Amino acid sequence: MTDTKTSLAFKPPRATEWKALTPAKQKDSEETTARANQSELHNTLLASLQMQHLVVLSGSGCSFGAGGPSMSDLWQEVVGATPTDAAKAAAKTVGHDIATQNIEALLSRVEASLALKEDQTLKGFLDGSKSKILKKCSDFLVGEDKLEAHKTFVHRLSRRRARDQRLKIFTTNYDLCFERAASALGAVALDGFSFASPRRFDPRYFGYDIVRRARNGDESASYLEGVFLLYKLHGSVNWADKGDGNIVEEASPKPDEACLIYPAAGKYQQSFTQPHLESMAQYLAAVREPNSCIIVAGFGFNDDHLSAPLLAAVSSNPHLRLIVVDPAAEKNLQAGNAHWKRLGALSQQGEDVWFISADFGQFVQLIPDLKSLTPADALAKAIQGAARAM
Structure with a gap:
């Protein structure tokens, strides 16, 4: 849930202190500083969203x-x-300390034990666990009333210039938040599935796009607004594996057919099998594209197979900007895992890595609406940016 105590702030590259976006006290000096910080972050985000490639890595947060x-x-x-x-x-049976309350560690040990020796009781526990996880990740989304943040996020980020590449959203979540938000907006998520029912997975559909054809045939076609690419890195609650590479979309797939990478150590290996392999390949290519902005939101950097390539790209891609959004960003930079510490070090060295202390709902309110700019405003912003670069 949204943490109302999260203090909005951001940390630019090389900075030693966080810049507050809201005044801690009702003082004119603090309010003036906060407004200046808000303007700086707004201009940074505005420039970032207009880079040629815009990529999002979304996690459970x-x-x-x-x-x-x-x-x-x-x-x-x-x-x-x-x-x-x-x-x-x-x-x-598997020698796991249940007091640690680590679901990933427990299921990893169960899977490892079953790989070495058959145990029907243990298998029953694993199958039951997967069924419960599938249900838990499906049942919470019963309407659109809780999707305001997702709708704002998709609405603002997918309204990019026609000459730029389509927005790409990579998510580790099984749920249908982005799909439902797109549907509510009349937007289109290209997710690798066919357009006819039953929808079947085929990587070719990631290479498709949608254009609006002129009625009279004299004018050239134009790209349709609100179209984005959606990659479900760990599968989806509505994917069913029918065998022989036949992945179809179903409202309620059976637990043994659900095409999910469950929280366990084996998810690294499973990420390199279809249909997950195609999304991973697209992810690895996306982080290496020049003139790119990657926004990481709600992702804890606990998945090595996703974190390691991203950190490598920060070090090797000179035209990459990384924006990490997390309500506990300040704490994680100090006491987080090795990936967080590495990100902090890269930012201190001057790599283009920004941190924003905000939850997902707060962050979407900070995102500039690209379409709200008049041509004069856009020109003024461009001139200001050129002047600062001189």
């Missing part, structure tokens, strides 16, 4: 405001606030 589950929620769903007898038995 983006779904919290819509009611999406956290890892601790999944733990309680599978194991229980007070561990069930089945969970305790499974943990004892």
Whole structure:
């Protein structure tokens, strides 16, 4: 859920202090500083969103405001606030300390144990766990009333100039937040599935686009607004694997057919099997594109197969801007995992890495609306940017 205590601030490259976006006290000096900081971040985001390539990496934090589950929620769903007898038995069988309350570690040990030796009781626990996770990630989204942040996000970021590349959203979430938000807006998410029912996965559809053809045939076609590419890196709650590479979209797939990469150590290997392989290939290519802005929101940098390529790109791609949005960014830079510490070091060295302390709902309100600019405003912004660069 949205953390109302999150203090809005940002940290530019090489900066040693965070710049507050809201005054801590009602003082004229602090209000003036906050307004100046707001203007600086607004101009940075405005320039970033107009770069040739705009890429988003979204994690579970983006779904919290819509009611999406956290890892601790999944733990309680599978194991229980007070561990069930089945969970305790499974943990004892695989030698896992259930007190750690780490769902990924537990399921990883269960999978590893089953790979070495068949155990019907253990397999039953694993299958039941996957079924509960699938249901937990599906049932929270019953309407559009909790999707205001996603709708604003898609609306503002997908309204880019026709000459720029389409917005690309990569997400580790199983849920349908972005799809439902796009539907509510009349936008189009190109997700690798066919346009006819039943919708079937085919990587060729990622290479398609949508244009508006003139009625009289004399004018050239123009690209349709509000179209973006959506890559579900860990699968989706409405993907069903029918075997032989046949992936179809279903409202409620059976747990044994659900095409998901569940939270376990094996997700690295599973990411390089279809249909996930295609999304991973697109992700690895996207972070290497020149003149690119990558926005990371709600992602904790706990997935090595996604974090490592991104950090490598920051070091090797001279035309890459990285904007990391997290309500606990300041804390993570000080006491987070190795990827967070590496990001902090790269930013201090002068790499184009920005940090914004905000949750997803707060961040979308900071995103400039590209279409709200008049031609005169756009020209003035361009002149100001050129003047600052001199």
